[in-house]
Amino acid sequence: MNSSPVAEVPAFHTLWTAPSRARGVAYEFTPWEVVTAVLSVRSWQRFHGPVRLYTDDAGAHQLDRLGLLDLYADVSTDLDDVTPYDVDPVVYYTGGKLVALAAERAPVAMLDLDLFLLSSVDTTCADFVFAHVERATGDIYPPLERLPGTDRVAGTPPDLAANTALAVFNNERHRAAFTTAARTFMRGNADPAGCAPVALPAFCEQRLVLCEAERLGLSYAPVTPAVWDPGERAWSGDTRRAPFHHTWIRKRLLARDPLRQARYVRRLVTEVARNWPADLDRLTALASLAPAVAEVRSRGPVSGP
Numbered sequence: 001m002n003s004s005p006v007a008e009v010p011a012f013h014t015l016w017t018a019p020s021r022a023r024g025v026a027y028e029f030t031p032w033e034v035v036t037a038v039l040s041v042r043s044w045q046r047f048h049g050p051v052r053l054y055t056d057d058a059g060a061h062q063l064d065r066l067g068l069l070d071l072y073a074d075v076s077t078d079l080d081d082v083t084p085y086d087v088d089p090v091v092y093y094t095g096g097k098l099v100a101l102a103a104e105r106a107p108v109a110m111l112d113l114d115l116f117l118l119s120s121v122d123t124t125c126a127d128f129v130f131a132h133v134e135r136a137t138g139d140i141y142p143p144l145e146r147l148p149g150t151d152r153v154a155g156t157p158p159d160l161a162a163n164t165a166l167a168v169f170n171n172e173r174h175r176a177a178f179t180t181a182a183r184t185f186m187r188g189n190a191d192p193a194g195c196a197p198v199a200l201p202a203f204c205e206q207r208l209v210l211c212e213a214e215r216l217g218l219s220y221a222p223v224t225p226a227v228w229d230p231g232e233r234a235w236s237g238d239t240r241r242a243p244f245h246h247t248w249i250r251k252r253l254l255a256r257d258p259l260r261q262a263r264y265v266r267r268l269v270t271e272v273a274r275n276w277p278a279d280l281d282r283l284t285a286l287a288s289l290a291p292a293v294a295e296v297r298s299r300g301p302v303s304g305p
Contacts, residue, residue, distance in 0.1 A: 016096025138231030
């Protein structure tokens with residue numbers, strides 16, 4: 001895979017445990033989430049620069065217990081200050097990302113914990129660069145007139161959405177305008193009014209960001225040409241050219257298939273062994289990952305793409 005032009009852009013991860021706690025569930029990392037978090041930080045460090053973490057006290061404790069906290073250049077627990085009225089944690093379960101983004105300045109990359117790079121990304125090809133296009137269809141993206149809170153939005157979003165598992169904000173006006181608009185949209189707006197519960201956060205995070213880019217006359221571009229159709233749950237276009245790996249839609253399959261889980265964890269651990277073998281010691285300290293690490297190590301050194 002050919003690498004894109006390399007530019008140093010700091011990135012941040014967000015681990016907000018309030019959505020789990022609001023449902024009465026303790027936040028826990030799955031084994032594959034531990035490994036993708038390591039790969040996400042290490043790959044961004046290799047290709048583009050440092051990664052910071054925005055979390056809360058519970059999230060920081062969890063990552064410290066897993067031996068992952070020292071991966072980050074800086075750790076903030078300011079997400080403890082988010083109130084349910086400002087960002088309802090049940091409805092806007094990804095809202096912590098937008099609060100974190102509001103504390104940053106461009107250029108900056110917003111990076112999901114379950115996405116890691118396979119090569120560098122052309123982070124400078126547009127004012128706003130995002131993972132891939134999603135068709136604005138289906139229950140996830142209902143017609144705007146059905147969605148509560150759209151009267152708060154200045155402008156009309158294009159008929160597509162931006163998957164922001166990887167989102168690079170190169171323009172400070174865009175970052176500031178989007179986070180202001182997103183927080184205005186979320187504040188006290190937690191009733192989906194008959195829409196699918198995911199519709200509110202999906203609009204706020206993945207359509208409003210393009211609306212603000214267009215309102216400001218800024219350019220935007222996906223990293224990969226592949227397009228996801230959430231209504232059909234299918235891809236179109238070239239899915240082989242992505243310079244990243246994203247667990248994303250695999251999560252539902254992994255949750256109910258132990259054999260698939262085991263294979264996937266071995267695949268991820270092999271990626272660590274190939275590129276960051278020193279981090280195998282970090283993983284083998286965890287009982288849930290020690291068998292996979294031992295199996296990968298028993299095969300000898302890992303090389304090649």
